[in-house]
Amino acid sequence: MKDYAIEVNHVSMLFHLNKERVDNAKEYFIRLVTRKLSYTEFWALKDVSFKVEKGDRVGIMGFNGAGKSTLLKTIAGVLKPTMGSVRVSGVIAPMLELGAGFDMNYSGKENIYLYGATMGFSRKFIEEKYDEIVDFAELGEFIDAPLKSYSSGMKSRLGFAIATAVKPDVLILDEVLSVGDAAFKDKSEQRILDMMEDGVTVLFVSHSTDRVRKICNKAIILTKGQIVANGEVNEICDMYTEMVNSK
Template sequence: MSDKTRNDEKMNNVTEDTALVLSDIGMRFNLSKEKVDSVKEYFIKLVKHELKFDEFWALRNINFEVKKGERVGILGLNGAGKSTLMKVIAGVFRPTEGSVYKQGVLAPMIELGAGFDMQYTGKENIYLYGAVLGYSRKFMDEKVDEIIEFTELKNFIDVPLKNYSSGMKARLGFAIATVVKPDILILDEVLSVGDAKFRKKSEKKLLDMMDTGTTVLFVSHNIDQVKKICNKALILDHGSLVTYGDMEDVVAQYEEMIK
């Protein structure tokens, strides 16, 4: 991934205030009708020439650029490729075609609790997840109290995560991902978890972060939230980029689409 990222620094349209550039992104999956995951099956099919896959492009020809501090809402129906796009940007998938250029630290919140270990306590997971984001133990030592306070987990912080409720895990994930002030924040359907009180608190936290210039990619089916948080938006449909522009125009078009 990083090799590609490097090369694109030479791209001429990249300026200092660019946070993210996607050029010609395409992501292809092989949809095997039946999963071949045993050695025996594999060789039988290999010999019989039955190893066929159906190609499926989850994303094709995606081009767009995000400037620093912009908050982009990602809209689209189920299966439009929103999560795949986020995973390509996060580096989880390597795109089949094209390349992603990103500047700065990126914190993906694709399902909260990515990378948590269920046997580890809340506190240990804070350090583990901090390391996943590339922060040192020393740095996390300074931040750990702030994180624990934000989660309001109190006594539960020393309990293994397997005993947490899903809301508690979401809180912990949110608190860790946001305390470190990433340059780019990916939020994939994460504000729909937690109770109303925590949702309000996390929304406020996000808005505070945005004031300090964090770039946000926000995936949501909740148009009101998109309206509140974003200033730009894009629509994906069957793996293609339909529109990208100012939030009001795009949201209006989207509302027209889903009528």
């Protein structure tokens, strides 16, 4: 029996789409009485199953609205699937959007502790990594300034530094390799490549077949919430290029 890092078993995700968003009681009751409270059912994922072995780097490709982000969110534990189950073994580092847990009134230093805590790290762990994070984010004396005075590049650098401070078993990347300026971009790519050498399992969402070929060894194509292809990276990337051209 093989050792799997991620097991996705028959995952389906149903969304109720309203024509308009009903978020106040008046609207709700009017619609309830006039029976206009009808939804359009939309399956963002339909019976998706796949397994990722430890150390595999899987590229997830698909057109807009194919369900890539929904799939990542179910694996990260943010969304609970309507049907099916997801099992992840080990520490998972979701980098869906860097800096989502920041507080703008807090200083950089305070945010390191807050963001680390949001990712489920202990205080001791963050203290150990603190210098490394500040160093990597290249914030220098700005670390004590409130975050609202930071540039967006500084924020994402800090977010990236904290998120990758942990040595995760599973890394989820949603096209976030482009962080900061060119120099920092190289540095962050290098860090992710280092992690891969250490045998981290990677899920990488991208539209760029070049990137996927460079980073991944396996790939999946999602179309309308279903897996249409799953296999070796070059084979799948060729298929994807063909799909794009024939569209």
